[in-house]
Every structure is written in structure tokens, then in C-alpha cells.
Amino acid sequence: MKEIMGLTKLFINESWGFSKFLYNRTNNKKAFYKQLVPMIIVPIALIPAFFMYVSFNIALYAGLRMINQTSVFLSVGYILTIALIIIFGIMYILSEFYFSKNIEELIPLPILPRNIIIAKFLSILVFEYAFTALIFVPSLIIYGVGEGMGFVYACLSLLMFLTVPVLPLALLTVLIMLIMQSASIKGRQDMLRIIFAFLGIALIMSVQVWFGNQMGNANNVDFQNLMNNLLKNNESLLNTIGYFVPTSLLLAWTLNKITFMSLVWAASSVAINIIAFALMVLVGKRFYIKSIVRGKIIKKGKRLSQIETQKALGKKSHGVMAIFFMDLRLLLRTPIYFFNNVSVFIIAPACLLISLSFIKLTPEDFNSIRNFYTEMPILVNFMLIAFFIFLGATSAATATTFSREGKASWLTRMIPVSSKDQIIGRTGVAVIIESLGIIFTLVGVYFYIPLTLLSLVLTVVLGIFGSLPILLFGLFMDMNRPLLDWDNPQKAVKNNMNVVITLFVGIAYIGLLLAVSGLLGYFINPWLGYGLFSVISGIMTLTFYKIIDRRLAVKLLNFE
Amino acid sequence: MLKLEQVSKTYGNKSEKAVDNISFQVYPGEIFGFVGPNGAGKTTTIKMIVSLLAPNSGKIIINGIDNQENILEAKKQFSYVPDNPELFEKIKGIEYLKFMADVYEVPVAARQQLIEKYLDVFEIKEVVNDPIGSYSHGMKQKLALVGALIHDPQLFVLDEPMVGLDPKASFELKKIMREHCDRGRSVFFSTHVLDVAEKICDRIAIIKKGKIIEVGTMAEIREKAGSQESLENIFLELTE
Numbered sequence: 076m077k078e079i080m081g082l083t084k085l086f087i088n089e090s091w092g093f094s095k096f097l098y099n100r101t102n103n104k105k106a107f108y109k110q111l112v113p114m115i116i117v118p119i120a121l122i123p124a125f126f127m128y129v130s131f132n133i134a135l136y137a138g139l140r141m142i143n144q145t146s147v148f149l150s151v152g153y154i155l156t157i158a159l160i161i162i163f164g165i166m167y168i169l170s171e172f173y174f175s176k177n178i179e180e181l182i183p184l185p186i187l188p189r190n191i192i193i194a195k196f197l198s199i200l201v202f203e204y205a206f207t208a209l210i211f212v213p214s215l216i217i218y219g220v221g222e223g224m225g226f227v228y229a230c231l232s233l234l235m236f237l238t239v240p241v242l243p244l245a246l247l248t249v250l251i252m253l254i255m256q257s258a259s260i261k262g263r264q265d266m267l268r269i270i271f272a273f274l275g276i277a278l279i280m281s282v283q284v285w286f287g288n289q290m291g292n293a294n295n296v297d298f299q300n301l302m303n304n305l306l307k308n309n310e311s312l313l314n315t316i317g318y319f320v321p322t323s324l325l326l327a328w329t330l331n332k333i334t335f336m337s338l339v340w341a342a343s344s345v346a347i348n349i350i351a352f353a354l355m356v357l358v359g360k361r362f363y364i365k366s367i368v369r370g371k372i373i374k375k376g377k378r379l380s381q382i383e384t385q386k387a388l389g390k391k392s393h394g395v396m397a398i399f400f401m402d403l404r405l406l407l408r409t410p411i412y413f414f415n416n417v418s419v420f421i422i423a424p425a426c427l428l429i430s431l432s433f434i435k436l437t438p439e440d441f442n443s444i445r446n447f448y449t450e451m452p453i454l455v456n457f458m459l460i461a462f463f464i465f466l467g468a469t470s471a472a473t474a475t476t477f478s479r480e481g482k483a484s485w486l487t488r489m490i491p492v493s494s495k496d497q498i499i500g501r502t503g504v505a506v507i508i509e510s511l512g513i514i515f516t517l518v519g520v521y522f523y524i525p526l527t528l529l530s531l532v533l534t535v536v537l538g539i540f541g542s543l544p545i546l547l548f549g550l551f552m553d554m555n556r557p558l559l560d561w562d563n564p565q566k567a568v569k570n571n572m573n574v575v576i577t578l579f580v581g582i583a584y585i586g587l588l589l590a591v592s593g594l595l596g597y598f599i600n601p602w603l604g605y606g607l608f609s610v611i612s613g614i615m616t617l618t619f620y621k622i623i624d625r626r627l628a629v630k631l632l633n634f635e
Numbered sequence: 636m637l638k639l640e641q642v643s644k645t646y647g648n649k650s651e652k653a654v655d656n657i658s659f660q661v662y663p664g665e666i667f668g669f670v671g672p673n674g675a676g677k678t679t680t681i682k683m684i685v686s687l688l689a690p691n692s693g694k695i696i697i698n699g700i701d702n703q704e705n706i707l708e709a710k711k712q713f714s715y716v717p718d719n720p721e722l723f724e725k726i727k728g729i730e731y732l733k734f735m736a737d738v739y740e741v742p743v744a745a746r747q748q749l750i751e752k753y754l755d756v757f758e759i760k761e762v763v764n765d766p767i768g769s770y771s772h773g774m775k776q777k778l779a780l781v782g783a784l785i786h787d788p789q790l791f792v793l794d795e796p797m798v799g800l801d802p803k804a805s806f807e808l809k810k811i812m813r814e815h816c817d818r819g820r821s822v823f824f825s826t827h828v829l830d831v832a833e834k835i836c837d838r839i840a841i842i843k844k845g846k847i848i849e850v851g852t853m854a855e856i857r858e859k860a861g862s863q864e865s866l867e868n869i870f871l872e873l874t875e
Contacts, residue, residue: 103646136838211809376727376764384754384763385747387729388736401726408725482721489685490738628706632689 079188082194087201089177089562109556113572120579130212136217146331147224150323152214157243159210160203164247166411166565167199172248173255174411174563178367192359196248196352203240211239218330227333231341237324238348244320245351249358255366322347394492398500401487405479405505406472412479416472417569420512441523448524453601455524456534457593459516460608461585463538466512467545468581471574472505474549477557478567484559493625498550498620505546506539513538537608544615545581551623552577554630586635588612636790636821637684638659642693644679647703653679655845661723661790661823661838667835669825672874676779676845677825678718681794684823685715698789711739714783718795718825722776724768728759730766732785739786746785753781756807773799780808791815793824797831811837818842833866843874 088094092110094220099107132152139145172178172195181191215232218224322344329340379387392400406412449456487497513535520526524532552573561567568574588611596604637657637660644654654676671677682688684695686702686709690805693739695702702709722731736746757777757835762789767775776799791812797805812822812835826832832839833853842857849856860869 155718205675376766378761379729379764381751384729384751387764388733388743391740391743391746392733392737394738394740397734399725401730401734404645404726404730405723480723483723485687485717486722487688488717489710490735491707491739494709629689631688632706 079190079194080199082186082190083183083197083201086171086175086177086198088195089175090171090198090202095457096562108172112628117572125209128210129217132213132217136221140221145218146217146327149214149330150327152211153239153323153326156211156239157615159206160240160243161247163206164199164203164244165251166414167202168244168248168251170364170411170563170565171195171199172251172368174565176562179560182364182368188364189356189360192356192363196244196359197353200240203244204237207239208234212236215330222248224333227337230332231329231333231337234341235329235344238344239326240349243353245348245355248355249321252355252358252363252366255362262274290323329457339461372477394496395500395503396561398487398492398497399503402476402504403503403507406508409479409564411564411568412475415473416470416513417508419509419517420466425515444523445525448526451597452527453593453596453604456530456537457589457596457604459520459530460536460538462516462540463509463513463534463588464545464585464589465518465582467505467509467539467542467583468578470505470508470512471549471568471571471577472508473546474553474573474577475500475558475571476504476550477553478561478571478573479564481559481561481564481567484557488631495625497627498586498623499546502543502546505549506542509542509546510537533605537605537612540616541585541608541612544612544619545585547573547616547619548580549573549577550586551619554623554627584615636664636665636698638694638696639680639684640694640696642680642683642690642695644676644690650702652845654690657842657845657847658693659840659847659850661821663819663821664810664817665837666822666835667824668832668839669823669830669840669842670827670829670839671825671842675842675874677842678794679747680842681715681792681823682859685713685792686710695823712788713790713792714786714788715740715792716776716779716783716794716796718798719772720779722767722775722779724821724857725766725767728763728770731765732782734856735782735783745769749785750781753784756811757781757804765873773801773804776800777804779833784811786818789820791820791822791824793822795826796824797826799829829867829870839866841870841873848873 096107096110099110114140135151136145136148139148178191182188215236219228219232325340325344329337329344406416477487480487492500517526517531525549551572556573558567558571558573561570588608592604592608592611593602597604597606642654642656642658643652643656645652646700652841657676657680661682669677669680675860677690683690684697684702686706697709697711700712731748732746736750741749741832749824757780759774759777759781762770762774764777770778776796780796783815796808800808809831812824816822816837829839838850838852839856840847849859853858856866856869857863860872862869862872
């Protein structure tokens with residue numbers, strides 16, 4: 076047990092960098108404050124979002140009470156928590172078990188493999204508890220207060236809270252371990268990681284599709300009968316949800332009404348979690364360690380002939396293109412970077428279109444949309460421009476451009492490439508992947524609104540032009556605070572505050588700019604609106620470009 | 636070729652200098668060895684020379700160019716291979732070499748000829764189309780060496796170059812270093828292998844706790860130490 080706790084502490088320390096934080100407190104004040112400030116600011120910044128989430132939960136509870144369906148309230152919170160645990164868990168599990176290099180240092184030590192597996196699992200579980208506390212505990216409190224529950228409910232709630240992340244995380248770990256050790260995927264592990272990440276998203280989208288269908292079907296039944304049924308049977312919704320996520324029934328039966336049976340259901344829930352945990356340890360011992368000691372399998376390229384080598388060395392490229400292709404290759408070939416920085420351009424338009432596809436439109440509705448566009452093209456154009464810029468801001472391609480290079484950044488810092496080439500090459504990558512999202516979006520939008528050529532040109536040009544200040548701001552942030560000291564690439568993106576800062580500042584800036592330009596264009600003259608938007612975007616782009624151009628060479632000297 | 640004038644560097648704790656007011660010169664055609672105990676300031680000095688760290692004070696002139704004032708031009712004068720070359724794991728060896736040739740603006744004919752030559756010398760031709768992530772430490776070092784030699788730099792800077800190389804590659808590298816200097820260029824390298832430093836260096840500097848405690852040819856160092864012993868023995872006496 077002592078060994079497991081020691082290892083767990085080690086893994087958590089490694090993930091969070093506590094030792095370095097404490098070291099910096101006495102030895103490097105500048106680095107210490109760089110770490111400390113976001114640790115204070117980010118939680119404060121998230122308070123309004125948390126407050127909104129709690130308010131939504133209270134409203135949901137009140138709504139369910141009106142239709143006599145409060146029994147489903149805890150299950151909804153539980154399912155939401157589990158869905159989020161699964162989505163984030165995929166990357167955490169891959170990161171801790173497969174990306175982290177500490178396993179290679181631990182295997183030669185006289186430590187039981189079981190203890191390493193348990194400690195790794197526990198270190199992920201700690202994060203998930205923090206997450207569950209924020210997402211699920213409000214539901215437990217709202218329900219407890221709303222139903223006037225007492226001490227036993229509080230104790231059982233605590234017990235159920237402790238079990239919530241264990242089952243999904245254990246089963247997910249088992250699934251990942253089984254797939255990762257499969258012989259048929261030799262040399263394809265990178266691709267597999269991307270597939271896993273997309274599967275997580277597919278799961279969420281499937282849930283959305285399912286709910287969409289249910290809502291669609293609801294239109295066909297007698298609404299009065301449905302309401303009567305809901306009001307008569309206060310567990311009808313719960314039973315429907317329980318059919319899809321059986322463990323949500325255990326939770327509901329334990330906490331909805333406190334009886335002697337609650338204890339039995341709670342014990343059953345704990346037993347199921349223990350079994351899942353044991354299964355994870357068993358599979359880990361059988362497959363995980365084996366897959367590590369088997370060695371890293373990387374797909375090799377074919378041997379090049381002299382002519383092929385010369386062809387591959389190709390013709391001389393400009394510094395901009397050298398930086399551009401290097402950055403693009405890293406982005407596309409590193410699964411975590413691909414998923415975080417590129418996939419959003421496929422997923423966001425897809426989510427938008429799937430959501431739209433559930434709105435059943437009649438030919439009259441289509442006509443109304445088209446009429447709206449014909450009468451007020453400026454509003455549709457600015458909405459599209461806003462969406463394109465939002466895509467640019469969320470990609471974080473420039474906000475992590477130096478961070479993604481990590482310890483290999485010495486190379487791009489040492490080479491004689493001008494700041495201008497660095498800026499254009501790195502921003503170019505972000506623009507290219509943003510363009511991918513623009514194309515997907517426009518193809519989807521075309522089914523609803525046949526945009527004119529003028530609208531197409533305006534939205535694409537201004538969408539890209541308007542996102543340049545945000546992309547450059549991201550580059551500016553990463554130039555000033557690169558996160559280079561990481562042992563797995565997940566940290567370069569997920570632990571990087573530049574991403575969050577760029578997103579918030581970018582959205583605030585563009586919201587303001589679009590509001591002013593849109594109002595000017597709508598009330599006075601559309602071209603005045605587009606003109607103002609272009610001029611301000613141009614000035615901001617130029618300003619950031621000049622600042623970065625002047626400072627980058629010196630900043631590259633001070634990355635360490 | 637390389638001139639350091641009163642260069643100092645401190646990290647977080649301002650009272651402790653990692654490099655303390657050092658000055659020395661490396662002349663054209665010279666292999667210059669830089670030796671010292673662990674933590675003496677060798678890597679910090681090298682990083683300041685190759686523009687990976689900014690000194691707190693002092694000047695570093697490379698081939699007549701101040702590397703703080705004209706950073707880009709100074710960078711064109713040298714190439715550098717660190718002791719543990721971390722390279723982009725997802726990139727193929729050949730892509731890395733093309734990248735290096737592009738950023739140093741090496742003409743097509745020259746890049747093809749030099750890359751072919753050095754891939755043969757370091758025996759990594761067969762793996763050059765594989766991702767760097769599949770390379771061993773030594774292979775990464777060999778690839779970094781080929782990448783650094785592509786543009787035939789005026790100053791070749793190496794941090795512990797022999798660590799990780801097999802005996803043949805080590806032998807070839809020493810030969811390349813000598814040929815490089817014979818063409819009027821210079822080599823500056825740090826090492827803990829004092830036998831190598833003694834055999835191939837034209838001049839040597841010994842650094843201890845951030846200060847240069849000795850610079851000169853082997854003969855000069857022996858004379859100053861009043862001993863005809865090996866560099867290893869003199870080093871041990873000086874750094875005790």
C-alpha cells in the first residue's frame with residue numbers, strides 16, 4: 076500500500092509539476108509567478124461559468140418537479156458526468172499509460188507491476204474526482220436540499236460520489252489496454268490514438284442524435300398522453316434512461332428515497348466498482364506491461380535509392396516554407412496535436428450540421444431562410460465570418476506553436492530563419508487548417524442557403540483576415556510564455572494557459588469588433604461595416620506582426 | 636573566428652554566476668577543446684555561443700559578427716550539435732535533412748553531394764527514410780551531425796560529441812573535425828574525454844565554477860602547471 080501511495084504521489088507530482096513549482100519559489104521567482112498567476116486567475120475566471128451551470132441545474136430540478144419526474148434528476152447529472160469522464164479519460168489514460176516515459180524507468184525497479192498499474196490508475200482518478208466534484212456534487216446537493224434529505228443521504232451521496240468515476244474509467248482503461256496490445260496494430264499506434272479520440276466525440280454525437288430522434292418522435296405522439304404518463308408514473312423517464320445506462324438506476328435507487336434497500340443498492344454499486352477495478356488490474360498485468368516491454372513499434376519507411384534520396388531532398392525551399400512544412404508535419408503526425416488543433420475544424424462544422432439536421436424544415440421554412448438571407452445578407456455574412464473566426468481562435472495552432480516543439484525547440488531557435496519567416500510560416504499553418512473548417516462549413520451551409528459569389532468571397536476573405544489578429548496574438552502569447560518542459564505532448568496543449576488566454580481574449584475582441592461593424596453595416600451601409608471590419612483587422616494584424624517581428628529573435632534567446 | 640569578451644550568465648538566483656566574466660578566442664583553423672567538471676558552465680557557455688541563451692553581460696563575436704546585435708547573420712556562421720540532440724520524433728530523417736538544407740540555403744547540388752557523403756560516413760543511409768522516433772540515441776546524434784555539416788559552417792560547435800557514438804563514428808567525426816579546420820574553419824567542442832582533447836585539440840580551455848582557469852596549447856598548459864603529465868592529471872590538480 077505504501078508503495079502504491081508513493082508511486083501515485085510521484086505520478087501526480089510529475090503531471091502537475093509540484094516539485095518544480097516549489098523549486099521555482101525559492102530559486103526562480105519569475106518562473107514561479109508565471110506558474111502561480113494562472114493558477115489563481117483561471118479558477119476565478121471559471122466562477123461565472125460554474126455559477127451558470129449550478130443555476131441551470133436548479134432550473135432543471137424545478138422543471139422536473141413540475142412534471143413529477145425528479146427521480147431522473149440525479150441520473151441526468153450522473154450520465155453527464157460519465158460522458159465527460161469518458162471523453163477526457165481517453166486522453167488521460169493514453170497519456171498516463173502510453174505517452175508517459177516514466178514506465179521505462181520504473182519497469183527495471185523491483186516494484187510489482189500491479190502496483191504501477193494501480194498507482195497510474197489512481198493518479199488519473201484523482202483528476203477525475205476533482206472533475207466529478209464540480210459536475211456531479213451540485214446535483215447531489217440540489218436534490219438533497221430539494222427533497223429535504225438528511226444525514227444518511229449525505230453519507231450515501233459521499234459513497235456514491237467516490238464510486239462515480241471508477242467504473243467508466245476502469246472499463247475504458249481495460250478497453251484501451253486490450254486494443255493497444257493487439258498485434259494487428261503494430262506500427263499504427265499513432266493512428267489508433269486519433270481513432271480513439273474521434274470515438275469519444277462520436278459517442279457524444281450519437282447521444283445527441285439519439286436525443287434528437289426521441290424529440291423528433293415525440294412530435295408524433297399525443298403530447299397530452301405523454302404528459303399524463305409522466306405525471307402518473309414518476310419513474311417513467313428514469314426507466315428510459317436506465318435502459319441505456321443501467322448503473323444510473325443503481326444510483327437512483329440508492330439516493331432517490333432513503334430506505335433500507337438504499338444500503339443494499341449502495342453495496343451493489345461498490346461491488347460493481349470493485350469488480351471493474353480488479354478487472355482493470357488483471358488486464359493491466361496481463362497485457363499492459365507486456366505491451367511496454369515488447370518495445371516501441373514504429374512503422375519504418377522503405378530504403379531510399381540514391382535517386383529517391385535526391386528527389387526527397389528536392390529543390391531549395393524558402394525559410395517560410397521550411398518552417399511551414401515542419402510545423403504542419405508535427406501537427407498532423409502527432410495524434411494529440413492533430414486532435415486538439417486540427418480535428419476541431421472537422422468536428423465543429425459536423426456538430427453544427429447534425430444539430431441543424433434535427434430541425435425539421437418544410438419548404439416554407441427553407442423559403443423563409445432564403446428570404447431572410449436575400450433581405451439581410453449582411454447579418455448572414457457576419458454570422459459566418461464570426462463562426463470562421465471562432466474556428467481560428469479555438470484551434471490554438473499558433474498559441475502552442477513553440478510549445479509543441481518542446482525540448483526539440485533548440486533547433487528552430489538556433490537556425491538562421493528570420494522572425495518574418497517564422498511568423499508567416501507558423502501563422503500559415505493555422506490559416507491552412509482554418510480554411511479546412513471554412514470549406515466544411517460552407518459545404519454544409521450550402522444545403523440551407525445558396526450563398527452568392529459575393530457572400531462566399533466576403534465571408535472567406537474577411538473570415539481569414541479577421542482571424543489573423545487572434546492567430547498572431549496566440550503566437551505572441553506562446554513566444555512570451557512557451558511551455559517547453561514536458562514529457563508527453565498532451566501537456567504542451569492541455570496544460571498550456573496560452574490556449575485559454577488566446578481563446579478568451581480572441582472571442583472578446585472579435586465579439587466587440589463584429590458587433591460594431593455589424594451594427595454599422597446594418598443601420599448605415601453594408602460596405603461601411605465590411606470596411607470598418609477590414610481596417611481594424613488590418614491595423615491589429617499589422618500591430619501584432621510588428622511587435623512579434625521586433626521581439627521574436629530576442630525572445631528565442633530567452634526561452635530557458 | 637570566435638571571441639568571448641567578459642561574458643557572464645546567471646540563472647534564477649542572481650548571486651550565483653553560472654558563467655563568470657569569461658574571455659577567450661578561437662582562431663581560424665583551430666580545434667578548441669572546452670573541458671571542466673560537471674556544472675562548471677560548459678553547456679551554458681556553448682548555449683550562449685549558439686544563441687540559445689542570452690548572456691547577462693559581455694560580447695560574443697562569431698566570424699566578426701556580434702551574436703547579440705546581428706543574431707541572424709551570426710547564426711549563419713555556425714552549426715551546433717548538443718550532447719543529447721532532441722529532434723522532432725515524428726519527422727523522417729530525410730525530411731529533417733531537407734529542412735536543415737533549406738534553412739541554411741544550401742544549393743541543391745551541394746546538399747545532395749554532402750548529404751550522400753555524410754550519410755555514408757555515419758552509416759545511416761538505410762534508416763534515413765524512417766521517423767526519427769525510431770532512432771537510437773547514437774543514430775539521432777549521427778543525424779544531427781549530418782544536419783549540422785550540410786552547410787559547411789565556419790564554426791562547428793559540439794557539446795560532448797563523442798558520447799553515444801560508436802567507435803567508428805567517433806573516429807570519423809575526429810577526422811571530419813580535423814579536415815574542417817584544415818580548410819580554415821574552426822571547431823569548438825566540450826568534452827569529458829580528456830585523452831581525446833589532448834590528442835586532437837590545438838588549444839584547450841579549462842573552466843571551473845564558471846571561471847576560465849587555464850587556456851592554451853597542451854605545451855603551454857604543461858608549462859604553466861610545471862608538469863609534463865597528461866591533461867587528465869593536470870586537470871585533476873587544477874580542478875581539485
